[in-house]
Amino acid sequence: SVGGIGDFQLKMNTLGIVDGGGVRVGLEDNIYFDHDRTQLASNGDLIKRIIGIAAVIGRTPYSHKDTRKVLGIE
Numbered sequence: 001s002v003g004g005i006g007d008f009q010l011k012m013n014t015l016g017i018v019d020g021g022g023v024r025v026g027l028e029d030n031i032y033f034d035h036d037r038t039q040l041a042s043n044g045d046l047i048k049r050i051i052g053i054a055a056v057i058g059r060t061p062y063s064h065k066d067t068r069k070v071l072g073i074e
Contacts, residue, residue: 005029010049017054025050 001022004012009030013023025046033041033049054061068074 003029007035009046013050014053017050017059018057020059023050 001024002012002016002019003024004010006029009025013025016023025043027041027043027046030046031041033039033045051061062070
């Protein structure tokens with residue numbers, strides 16, 4: 001599982017998806033959606049982008065229910 005802060009969030013998350021691991025996204029690590037820091041992000045925007053990247057390379061993210069099951073917090 002990987003996570004990145006600021007400008008590195010998207011890069012590290014993409015590497016994590018390619019490698020088949022888990023990723024973490026959220027405003028607590030990155031408040032901007034774009035590299036030039038002109039567009040503020042929302043958690044929804046960050047999640048949609050990661051799901052899109054995963055889809056392009058043939059990966060399907062866990063749903064929130066699946067994630068809870070895997071972590072044992074159903």
